[in-house]
Structures are given as C-alpha cells and as structure tokens.
Amino acid sequence: MSFDVQILGSNSAMAAHNRHPSSQCIFIHHHVFLVDCGEGTQFQLQKYKLKFFRIDNIFISHLHGDHYFGLIGLLTTYQLLRRETKITIFGPPQLESIIRLQLEVSDSKLTYPLEFVSTQTDETSIIFEDDDVEVVSFPVKHRIPCTGFLFKEKVFPRKVNADAVKDLKLSSEQYYALRKGEDIRISKDIYFSNQQLTLPNLPPRTYAYCTDTLFLPSIVPIIQYADLLYHESTFLNESAARAKETFHSTAYQAAQIAKDAEVKHLIIGHFSSKYQDLSPLLREAQDTFEDTSLAIEGMIYSIPKQKN
Amino acid sequence: MSFDVQILGSNSAMAAHNRHPSSQCIFIHHHVFLVDCGEGTQFQLQKYKLKFFRIDNIFISHLHGDHYFGLIGLLTTYQLLRRETKITIFGPPQLESIIRLQLEVSDSKLTYPLEFVSTQTDETSIIFEDDDVEVVSFPVKHRIPCTGFLFKEKVFPRKVNADAVKDLKLSSEQYYALRKGEDIRISKDIYFSNQQLTLPNLPPRTYAYCTDTLFLPSIVPIIQYADLLYHESTFLNESAARAKETFHSTAYQAAQIAKDAEVKHLIIGHFSSKYQDLSPLLREAQDTFEDTSLAIEGMIYSIPKQKN
Numbered sequence: 001m002s003f004d005v006q007i008l009g010s011n012s013a014m015a016a017h018n019r020h021p022s023s024q025c026i027f028i029h030h031h032v033f034l035v036d037c038g039e040g041t042q043f044q045l046q047k048y049k050l051k052f053f054r055i056d057n058i059f060i061s062h063l064h065g066d067h068y069f070g071l072i073g074l075l076t077t078y079q080l081l082r083r084e085t086k087i088t089i090f091g092p093p094q095l096e097s098i099i100r101l102q103l104e105v106s107d108s109k110l111t112y113p114l115e116f117v118s119t120q121t122d123e124t125s126i127i128f129e130d131d132d133v134e135v136v137s138f139p140v141k142h143r144i145p146c147t148g149f150l151f152k153e154k155v156f157p158r159k160v161n162a163d164a165v166k167d168l169k170l171s172s173e174q175y176y177a178l179r180k181g182e183d184i185r186i187s188k189d190i191y192f193s194n195q196q197l198t199l200p201n202l203p204p205r206t207y208a209y210c211t212d213t214l215f216l217p218s219i220v221p222i223i224q225y226a227d228l229l230y231h232e233s234t235f236l237n238e239s240a241a242r243a244k245e246t247f248h249s250t251a252y253q254a255a256q257i258a259k260d261a262e263v264k265h266l267i268i269g270h271f272s273s274k275y276q277d278l279s280p281l282l283r284e285a286q287d288t289f290e291d292t293s294l295a296i297e298g299m300i301y302s303i304p305k306q307k308n
Numbered sequence: 309m310s311f312d313v314q315i316l317g318s319n320s321a322m323a324a325h326n327r328h329p330s331s332q333c334i335f336i337h338h339h340v341f342l343v344d345c346g347e348g349t350q351f352q353l354q355k356y357k358l359k360f361f362r363i364d365n366i367f368i369s370h371l372h373g374d375h376y377f378g379l380i381g382l383l384t385t386y387q388l389l390r391r392e393t394k395i396t397i398f399g400p401p402q403l404e405s406i407i408r409l410q411l412e413v414s415d416s417k418l419t420y421p422l423e424f425v426s427t428q429t430d431e432t433s434i435i436f437e438d439d440d441v442e443v444v445s446f447p448v449k450h451r452i453p454c455t456g457f458l459f460k461e462k463v464f465p466r467k468v469n470a471d472a473v474k475d476l477k478l479s480s481e482q483y484y485a486l487r488k489g490e491d492i493r494i495s496k497d498i499y500f501s502n503q504q505l506t507l508p509n510l511p512p513r514t515y516a517y518c519t520d521t522l523f524l525p526s527i528v529p530i531i532q533y534a535d536l537l538y539h540e541s542t543f544l545n546e547s548a549a550r551a552k553e554t555f556h557s558t559a560y561q562a563a564q565i566a567k568d569a570e571v572k573h574l575i576i577g578h579f580s581s582k583y584q585d586l587s588p589l590l591r592e593a594q595d596t597f598e599d600t601s602l603a604i605e606g607m608i609y610s611i612p613k614q615k616n
Contacts, residue, residue: 066384073347076322
C-alpha cells in the first residue's frame with residue numbers, strides 16, 4: 001500500500017528558474033490528494049502524466065496566490081472533460097466565493113458536485129476521515145490565516161497469527177471475527193483473547209505539510225514522529241530577519257523543527273526566487289537535520305512501510 | 309517603427325499537446341499590449357524573455373477561464389516585484405470584482421495603480437487612444453459577452469517634400485508648421501497649401517483580434533482591409549455543427565471572414581484540444597484564403613511597413 005508524495009511545484013511567490021509555485025500530490029492507498037494548487041498545477045499534472053481524475057480531495061493551505069491560483073483552471077478543465085464524481089475542497093472560507101464567482105461569470109454549469117469545507121485557523125481539527133486515512137488541519141502562523149495538514153494512515157488491524165491458529169480449525173466466521181479484532185470462543189471451555197491469536201500489523205505512517213509559516217515550535221507536538229515532514233524554508237538563515245518580517249522560515253529553522261519533532265525525513269521547499277542554486281539551503285538544513293531533501297519538481301518521495 | 313504580434317498561447321479551453329491557452333503580445337511602436345491572459349501567461353512571458361514590465365495595457369476579450377485565469381497571477385507578480393507604473397485592464401465589467409476580491413483575501417496592497425475600463429458588448433467603441441495608436445473594441449457573438457479588438461496605427465503626418473521646399477529657405481517655424489499639417493505663407497503674395505509642399509507618409513497598419521465567436525459576417529466592415537487578422541478557428545468545418553453549438557468558428561469560416569474583409573494576412577488559432585496535428589486546419593483555411601498561418605507559440609508576425 002503506497003504512501004508517496006510527489007512535488008509539482010515548490011517555488012515561493014512566483015515562478016522562477018523553471019520552478020513552479022506550490023503544489024503536490026499525496027498518494028495514500030487508493031487516494032490521490034492534491035495539496036495546494038499554484039498557477040500551472042494542471043500543466044504539471046499533465047507533464048508528470050498523473051491520472052488527475054483520481055483526485056477527489058484538494059487541500060488549500062491559504063489564499064496567497066502561489067498556493068491556489070491554479071485551482072479554478074483545474075476545476076474548469078474537469079468541467080470541460082465532463083467529470084461526474086464529486087470534488088471536495090478544504091480551505092479558507094473565502095475560497096468558495098472566489099471560485100463560485102468565477103464559475104458564475106463564465107456561465108459554467110458544473111457536471112460534478114463541488115463541495116467546500118472550511119478550515120479552521122484557531123484549532124487543530126480532523127477534516128477528512130475514512131477507513132484508511134485521516135487528515136488533520138492545524139494552524140500555522142503566516143501573514144494571513146493559514147493551516148498545515150497532517151496525513152495519517154489509520155492503524156492497520158492486527159494480522160491473524162497463522163502459527164497460533166493452525167490447529168484450531170477455525171470457521172470462516174471465527175476467522176473474520178479475529179480479523180475484526182474480536183476475541184473468540186472455540187468451545188464452552190476454550191476461549192482466546194484476540195491478542196493471543198493475532199500479531200501486530202505495520203505501524204501507520206504520517207506525512208506533515210507545513211507551509212507558509214514563521215518558525216513555530218508550537219507545531220512540534222502535532223507533527224511529532226512524522227515519517228515525513230515537508231516544511232517551508234523560503235530563506236537561508238542569514239535572511240532570518242527577512243523571513244520573520246514576511247512570516248516565513250529559514251532552512252535552519254525548518255531543520256530545527258524536524259529535529260525537535262523527531263521526524264524521520266525532512267523535505268524543504270517554497271524557495272525564494274532569489275536562490276537559483278538551492279544547494280546552500282540544503283546544506284544549511286542538513287547541518288542541523290541530516291535526513292533532508294530538496295523539494296524538486298517531479299520528485300516522488302515514498303514513505304517505506306515501517307517495521308514493528 | 310515596429311508592429312508585431314507574438315503568440316504566447318493559442319489552444320482553446322485548456323492546455324494540451326504542449327499548447328497553452330490564449331494570450332498574445334502586440335508591439336506597436338513603444339507600446340507592448342497584452343491581449344488575453346490564460347493560465348500560465350506569466351510563465352510564457354518568462355519563457356520568451358519578454359520585457360513584461362513594459363506591458364501597461366491588458367485587453368481581455370471575455371470571462372472564459374482560458375482567456376483570463378493567468379491575469380491575477382501576473383498582477384500579483386508585478387506586486388511582488390514592486391512595480392510602480394499603472395496598469396489599465398480593458399475587459400468585461402465583472403472582471404474588476406474578481407480581481408479585487410482575490411487581492412483583498414490575500415491582503416495585498418498594490419504598489420502600482422490598477423485601473424479597469426469596462427468593454428461594451430453592444431457597440432463598437434474606441435477604448436484606448438494616444439498619439440500613435442487607437443484600440444477599438446467590437447462585439448462578437450459567443451456564449452457569454454465577448455469582444456474583439458482592433459489595433460490601429462494612427463495616420464502618420466505627411467512628410468515635408470525636400471524637393472518642393474529646397475529653394476524656399478523656410479524658417480524652422482515654417483518647417484514645423486508644415487510638419488503639423490498647416491499651410492504656410494512665405495510672403496504677402498506667396499502662399500502654399502500643405503499638400504503642395506508635403507508627401508503622403510506611410511499608410512497606417514491595423515491588426516484585428518477576433519476570438520471567441522460564431523461565424524459572424526457582420527464584423528467584416530469593422531476589420532476590413534486589416535493588415536493582419538487573428539481569427540479563432542476552434543474546429544474543422546466537418547464539425548461546423550459543433551462549432552455553432554459552442555459559439556465557435558471553423559477554419560473555413562475564419563478564412564471566409566478574411567476573404568470577405570480583404571485582409572492581407574490571416575492567423576488562425578484557439579485550436580480545439582482534439583487536434584494534435586494542426587495541419588488539416590491550416591489546409592482548410594488556405595483553400596479559401598491562401599495567406600494564412602497557424603498561431604504557433606513563440607511565433608512573431610511582423611506587419612511590414614506598407615507602401616503608398
């Protein structure tokens with residue numbers, strides 16, 4: 001079961017040096033989630049040959065244009081291609097009026113249901129949940145209301161221990177009960193707790209997306225032990241004052257968050273256009289947190305299945 | 309004095325086959341006009357290394373996304389780069405509220421003045437005029453209100469005829485008066501009309517931009533004798549019924565308009581994504597109007613100076 005993150009764009013503010021504004025696809029099991037949708041995201045989806053009709057849920061962190069100006073184009077393209085399945089958009093409350101206004105003036109009757117779910121910027125909340133995945137939004141601190149997103153695989157059910165059950169001649173109903181986590185009674189006198197006949201399954205994986213934000217240590221408990229953290233690092237630490245003034249973070253600060261949260265791997269992105277060469281940002285982050293990569297367009301980072 | 313048209317995008321509806329939605333730059337003397345601004349136009353301006361700070365006037369034909377979704381991104385980029393000179397946008401009245409709403413939610417205080425001028429879709433009107441150029445908007449017939457634009461070089465003043473004046477020993481004031489089109493009096497008895505001492509200058513050039521529209525012969529008198537006509541040809545004529553249903557034109561119809569209007573050259577564009585190979589569209593247009601080109605991204609069409 002996959003848990004992959006593909007970078008579609010990771011430049012801040014505007015396109016430069018052939019880098020596009022923020023967007024990424026998160027593949028978790030059968031889901032394809034789109035996170036942020038800067039201008040040109042639909043071109044990037046085409047370029048990397050992503051099956052973009054599989055996107056049903058789109059998460060927008062905030063309403064600076066480099067994070068959502070591509071959304072209306074993507075939604076319009078779905079309309080032109082006669083999409084029928086629902087799209088749900090999670091984002092700041094004003095996003096709905098912007099999109100509805102643009103659909104209205106173009107006299108577009110959508111062929112698919114479009115639902116908006118407003119994110120909260122004053123508290124952490126579960127905004128999406130099904131049998132496989134839970135998505136949590138959490139406030140970060142930017143010039144305008146902004147949230148991060150935490151994508152969490154649900155805890156897998158325990159696996160039946162083949163060795164433990166091999167002589168018990170279980171019925172299919174008993175097998176099913178075990179897999180559901182129930183205890184089972186073999187006869188009047190023989191009883192097994194679920195734990196006796198099952199083994200722990202793989203631990204669930206988590207991915208945290210944090211952009212755009214000031215250096216914000218209060219997010220550490222929320223993203224703690226994440227298998228993967230994407231954290232904005234718009235500037236080098238020599239521009240820490242500029243980062244603070246614009247409500248952004250530096251590569252050093254992103255790495256410090258990763259270290260404090262004890263995440264397994266860090267991807268840094270949302271690079272200022274002033275940096276054509278990104279290697280100084282990478283080196284700065286790696287000095288504090290070694291397991292760091294640059295968010296390069298097209299790159300896929302697969303979170304491996306974890307061992308118990 | 310240049311009069312060039314550079315194609316930045318000419319696909320209809322959405323990006324496909326590496327073709328971008330509608331946008332083009334018109335270079336007339338010192339002016340750089342942007343006409344339509346589909347998603348990704350700012351990337352195309354970068355790609356073709358256009359000095360996009362020289363754009364002061366932007367013309368939007370209508371509010372289907374493939375003609376304006378790139379506008380907010382371009383305006384935001386100007387803001388990020390601390391532009392100070394004014395931008396004027398000519399387009400449908402609702403455009404202003406869409407742009408202002410997006411600027412408001414991002415808490416953007418523009419560093420430059422931004423003015424909107426509403427286009428009329430019930431009559432032909434002069435929407436821009438200075439010493440060099442006049443721009444006329446004219447209604448076309450699409451699913452929502454839409455205008456074409458006619459870019460006209462102003463009539464050049466007549467040139468002083470060096471042979472006619474060589475023995476007259478004109479003062480610099482008299483020379484200047486002649487160039488302004490005035491008649492002059494050399495003495496009490498000697499008088500010359502302006503026409504006697506000047507020659508006709510180069511004839512002014514015109515470019516007509518017609519997208520998106522049904523086949524609309526009523527535009528012929530407006531665009532008559534244009535040096536260059538860009539006319540949408542979304543479909544081949546075998547899809548004439550589909551063109552009519554979607555308020556678009558076919559390559560044959562674009563060529564028929566060019567022929568009836570006796571323009572000098574035709575560029576066809578706004579191609580449906582169903583055509584990967586555009587040569588059948590070109591051949592169809594050329595069967596009716598030979599001097600036809602395809603609107604290929606990056607292509608510059610220079611309107612040569614006309615002979616008298």
